């Protein structure tokens with residue numbers, strides 16, 4: 001059964017690859033100029049990402065947060081994810097000199113100037129409550145911190 005499944009997936013991948021390099025017969029043009037792939041060539045996210053994960057069938061959810069920093073706070077100050085989620089933080093520093101460090105996960109942005117932004121990404125592979133904070137000067141003590149909850 002598993003072999004059959006693998007063969008089907010391989011066949012789908014092969015067909016998808018063929019379709020990419022073939023001409024655009026399989027695309028349907030609309031008067032609006034948009035094109036839509038026919039169901040036969042449409043690849044579900046499941047098919048396209050399953051080769052990248054070590055445990056087939058378990059696709060990590062990606063949780064994206066847009067976090068802004070200023071003197072001296074983060075918004076939002078709470079982020080909640082589930083264990084195993086891929087966490088993506090788009091950090092934008094609105095004013096001052098700040099970074100964003102997630103305690104316990106050893107991830108951090110560079111120290112950014114006002115107007116700069118950076119994205120960090122990690123897998124929430126340990127549950128618990130973690131503080132994220134700015135490591136510049138005494139900003140953390142001045143309240144520039146928040147809480148990441150991994151359920």
Ligand SMILES: [Cu+2]
Nearest residue numbers: 098134136139
């Ligand atoms: Cu700071």
